[in-house]
Amino acid sequence: MQFSEERTEKFYVLNAGGRLDASTSSSFEEKLTSIIDSGEKNILINFKNLDYISSMGLRVLLQAAKKIKSNQGTISICDMKDNILEVFDIAGFTQVFQIYKSYNEAVS
């Protein structure tokens, strides 16, 4: 996976690209956990360059949502490709996270 981070007025943004499966979920988890542990409360994950997600990636997101909620924070997600959004939909994750169609919609 490829990661980059940036700060906007509203969010701390994690850009995560590539494939999120059992072989990469631990690096995604480390990245996300370190951001939460640093005290960020409003995290936006930009999945614009994410091509694939399996339940291993969904688990990391769910664990992170649980962790940040105890800090009174939230995780939002933007710019998911249709195939990723469909997996979210099937797993019922569209109700767990604030989802934005695009990055611009999220940060505006």
Added chain:
Amino acid sequence: MNVINKKFERELIVKSSTDNLSIIREFTKTAAVESGFSDETVGKIILAVDEACTNVIKHAYKYSPEGEILITINFENQKFTISITDEGTRFNPGNVPDPDLKEYHKQKRIGGLGMFLMKKLMDDVKYINLSENKNQVVLVKYIS
């Protein structure tokens, strides 16, 4: 070529390393595309096979990369069957209830999601104990 009568069988043997999941997905994709599924359905089949193999790596082989996973794909009479065989710890799907999604998210439960997705993505999912130390998951998708 007469697409209706198209049939084939192929197999892939890989070690139980998560690094091999991309090889497994590529193998599945090629066969599913060849069978004539839509891009959307091909994506669903790939994810279901990934989930099944991830479960094998996690639960049957407990992340040891030395185990073997045999994946057989058979396509005949519009029926696409993927059989995934391992020789790891026996898996009892009866111990894993379907997550009630509302409850699941309320309690922020983490497990069982892979199996739930497989059932949602495929037309049929079966677990078979082939012998004392051989387990098989069979996933089926029909061309509709």
